[in-house]
Every structure is written in structure tokens, then in C-alpha cells.
Amino acid sequence: MGTKGEKLRQRIVAAADELFYRQGYENTSFSDIADAVGISRGNFYYHFKSKDEILNAVINTRVSGIDKMLNEWNKEFTDPRQRLYHYIDMPLRNQEKISLHGCPVGSLCTELAKASHSMLDDANNMFIVFRTWLVAQLELLGIDNNAEQVAMHLLARGQGIASVANAFEDKEFLQQEVKQLKRWLDDEIFDSSH
Amino acid sequence: MGTKGEKLRQRIVAAADELFYRQGYENTSFSDIADAVGISRGNFYYHFKSKDEILNAVINTRVSGIDKMLNEWNKEFTDPRQRLYHYIDMPLRNQEKISLHGCPVGSLCTELAKASHSMLDDANNMFIVFRTWLVAQLELLGIDNNAEQVAMHLLARGQGIASVANAFEDKEFLQQEVKQLKRWLDDEIFDSSH
DNA sequence: GTCTATATCGAGATAGAC
DNA sequence: GTCTATCTCGATATAGAC
Numbered sequence: 376m377g378t379k380g381e382k383l384r385q386r387i388v389a390a391a392d393e394l395f396y397r398q399g400y401e402n403t404s405f406s407d408i409a410d411a412v413g414i415s416r417g418n419f420y421y422h423f424k425s426k427d428e429i430l431n432a433v434i435n436t437r438v439s440g441i442d443k444m445l446n447e448w449n450k451e452f453t454d455p456r457q458r459l460y461h462y463i464d465m466p467l468r469n470q471e472k473i474s475l476h477g478c479p480v481g482s483l484c485t486e487l488a489k490a491s492h493s494m495l496d497d498a499n500n501m502f503i504v505f506r507t508w509l510v511a512q513l514e515l516l517g518i519d520n521n522a523e524q525v526a527m528h529l530l531a532r533g534q535g536i537a538s539v540a541n542a543f544e545d546k547e548f549l550q551q552e553v554k555q556l557k558r559w560l561d562d563e564i565f566d567s568s569h
Numbered sequence: 570m571g572t573k574g575e576k577l578r579q580r581i582v583a584a585a586d587e588l589f590y591r592q593g594y595e596n597t598s599f600s601d602i603a604d605a606v607g608i609s610r611g612n613f614y615y616h617f618k619s620k621d622e623i624l625n626a627v628i629n630t631r632v633s634g635i636d637k638m639l640n641e642w643n644k645e646f647t648d649p650r651q652r653l654y655h656y657i658d659m660p661l662r663n664q665e666k667i668s669l670h671g672c673p674v675g676s677l678c679t680e681l682a683k684a685s686h687s688m689l690d691d692a693n694n695m696f697i698v699f700r701t702w703l704v705a706q707l708e709l710l711g712i713d714n715n716a717e718q719v720a721m722h723l724l725a726r727g728q729g730i731a732s733v734a735n736a737f738e739d740k741e742f743l744q745q746e747v748k749q750l751k752r753w754l755d756d757e758i759f760d761s762s763h
Numbered sequence: 764g765t766c767t768a769t770a771t772c773g774a775g776a777t778a779g780a781c
Numbered sequence: 782g783t784c785t786a787t788c789t790c791g792a793t794a795t796a797g798a799c
Contacts, residue, residue, distance in 0.1 A: 484732075
């Protein structure tokens with residue numbers, strides 16, 4: 376509500392978000408987050424009663440952050456093709472972080488899946504927001520028989536690029552693959568739609 | 570050396586291998602492994618002095634297991650194309666496990682990368698064994714200018730399929746994507762090579 | 764070799780002073 | 782609201798009996 380407490384809460388979530396991305400959820404302790412924010416562990420529990428609670432807050436922040444970003448893309452680009460190019464270029468714009476820490480969406484889902492964590496379903500919403508947006512762009516281009524399938528394919532291609540670029544810490548590979556994915560979009564999607 | 574101790578050691582590694590795949594490395598405790606094998610925690614330390622040591626053993630087992638599997642494929646299929654089809658079909662053959670636990674190669678590398686674990690380089694050898702084999706098959710088909718790049722592309726496609734299938738626990742998606750990847754191989758690689 | 768303690772540490776979580 | 786203890790638990794790891 377604009378109070379000082381709310382702002383601190385946001386700072387905690389932001390710090391946790393960054394640490395979960397860099398170190399993973401389970402590798403990040405309350406001490407890590409508290410240290411990053413500059414508060415004590417005890418104070419931490421005033422704002423979040425459990426680790427699941429902060430994970431939930433981080434996921435919600437990421438989901439709404441993705442949603443906000445896509446809305447900005449919609450304003451920035453009127454042509455659905457440009458929007459899709461911009462999506463595909465995303466790994467390129469974040470190549471430094473991705474080669475170091477993978478995709479923030481996929482690596483969290485992978486971690487939660489391994490842990491059989493109940494919040495995997497919530498984390499999947501990060502994917503779903505992207506997918507919904509992708510489907511919308513594809514339908515604007517007249518692709519409506521298999522838009523969902525193409526959208527899922529684009530998600531998977533991005534995950535494959537991020538995973539391998541991360542494992543090998545290889546930015547050149549990432550760049551190659553983004554180029555190749557753009558060609559695929561040109562040949563298979565854009566050409567076939569008119 | 571065929572002693573009883575060696576056999577128990579192998580049983581420990583096999584149990585750890587399975588548990589690391591299902592639960593992840595860090596989520597698996599010595600107690601988990603000891604319970605699975607049916608020995609005490611204390612006995613465990615007679616065979617492996619640290620958790621890193623058992624991780625190392627699991628990675629080596631997986632690397633040599635992959636190597637052995639690929640050699641068997643080489644015997645089973647003489648045509649490099651058949652071999653590549655068989656590679657691409659691998660997620661299909663393991664679709665149950667992959668939708669539940671992801672790719673055993675990629676998910677371990679992702680976990681070790683997040684933890685900044687020094688053994689990530691060793692884990693990457695799992696990828697490299699596959700890649701080397703893929704390059705060999707592609708070169709047999711006369712693809713030698715960009716065989717490495719195509720091999721890396723195939724690795725990444727597999728990772729994308731496994732990651733998303735795992736996050737959504739979606740076998741249908743996995744099946745669709747394998748089909749699509751086969752078409753890509755037909756159109757982009759096989760057609761262009763003659 | 765295999766076991767039962769046990770040591771040690773760091774994690775999540777709580778209580779209560781201020 | 783924020784802090785300093787403190788509790789509890791489970792993990793890695795060790796010691797030493799058998």
C-alpha cells in the first residue's frame with residue numbers, strides 16, 4: 376500500500392528472485408536473502424512466514440513481470456511478425472545471463488519438478504503466459520489450426536537453446552541457434568501463412 | 570575386481586544414479602541411498618568418502634553407459650540414417666520417465682550449473698559423448714562442413730523437448746515434437762546431402 | 764566390511780526484547 | 782517492525798565396536 380513495509384517486502388522479493396535465478400531455490404538460504412537485503416533473519420519472518428511463501432511471491436512477481444513485458448512489446452511493435460522476432464531474439468538479449476544461469480523460467484520449473492514441489496503448477500504459469508501471447512500473435516497472422524502447437528514448439532526451442540548454452544556456457548552456440556530459429560520461423564511459419 | 574565389495578559398490582552407484590535422476594542430486598541424502606541399497610549410513614562411508622565422490626562415480630557410470638549404448642546402436646544399425654532416427658526416437662522410448670523426471674543428462678547438468686558445482690565439466694561429458702557420436706554419423710552421410718553444429722542442434726532440440734515435457738508432464742507434446750524433429754532431419758539434413 | 768553411536772554444521776522456523 | 786537469541790531438525794561426516 377505504499378508503506379515502508381511494502382517497499383521492504385518488494386526488496387526482499389527482488390533479492391530472492393535474483394538469488395533463486397543465480398543459485399537456485401534450494402541452494403538459497405534465508406541468510407542469503409537477508410544478507411542481500413541487509414536485514415536480519417528474524418525480521419525476514421515478519422514478512423514471509425515460510426520459504427514456500429517467498430517462492431510463491433517470486434513466482435507471482437515473475438509471472439506478472441512477463442505479462443507486463445509482453446504488453447510493452449505489444450505497444451512497441453504493431454506487426455505480429457516483429458513481435459515474434461523480438462521473442463526469438465530474447466535469448467540473444469540475455470545471452471550473458473542465460474549462458475551463466477540458464478532460462479529463469481525453465482530452470483526454476485526443472486528444479487521444482489525434480490523436487491516434486493507442489494508449486495510447479497504455479498511456476499508453469501510463467502510458460503503459459505508466454506504461450507498465450509505467442510498463440511495470439513500466430514492467430515493474428517492467420518495461423519489458427521496449429522497455433523498452440525507452434526507456440527509450444529517455440530517454447531521448447533528456447534528451452535533447448537538455454538539449457539545447452541548454460542551447460543556449455545557457450546554464447547556462440549546460442550547465437551547460432553537463434554539465427555536458425557529465425558530462419559525456421561521465416562520458412563515454416565511466415566511463408567506458409569500467405 | 571569381482572569381489573563382494575565391488576558388487577556392493579556397484580549397487581550403491583546404481584541406486585544413487587536412479588535417485589539422482591528422480592529426486593536430483595542435492596535432494597538425495599546418504600540415508601536415501603543407504604535405505605535403497607539396504608545398508609547403514611556408516612557402511613556407506615566405507616565405500617564413498619564424500620558426496621562428491623559418489624556423484625563422480627554416478628557421472629562416470631552414466632558416461633560409460635551412454636558410450637556402451639551408442640556402440641550397441643552401431644551394431645544394431647548399419648545405416649547412419651537409421652542410427653540418427655534411433656537417436657531422435659530416444660525421448661519417445663523413454664517418454665514416461667522423461668515426462669516425470671526430465672532428461673537424465675540435461676537435468677543433472679542444469680542442477681550442477683545452478684550450484685556452480687565443479688563437476689559440471691565432468692557431467693558435460695555425457696553430452697559430449699552423444700555429440701561425438703552424432704558428428705560421426707553425420708560425417709558418414711557426407712555432412713562435414715557443419716556436422717558439429719547440426720549435432721549441437723540435435724542435442725538442444727532433445728533438451729527442449731525433455732524440459733517442456735517435464736514441466737508440463739505432457740507426453741503428447743513430446744510425441745509431436747519427436748515427429749517434427751524427424752521431419753526436420755528428413756528435409757534439412759537427408760535431402761540436402763544428396 | 765558392516766554396524767551403532769556420535770560429532771558437527773547449517774538450514775528453516777520461533778520467542779520475545781526493544 | 783526490527784532485532785538477538787534460541788529451538789529443532791536433518792544433513793554430511795567421523796569414531797570406534799564388532
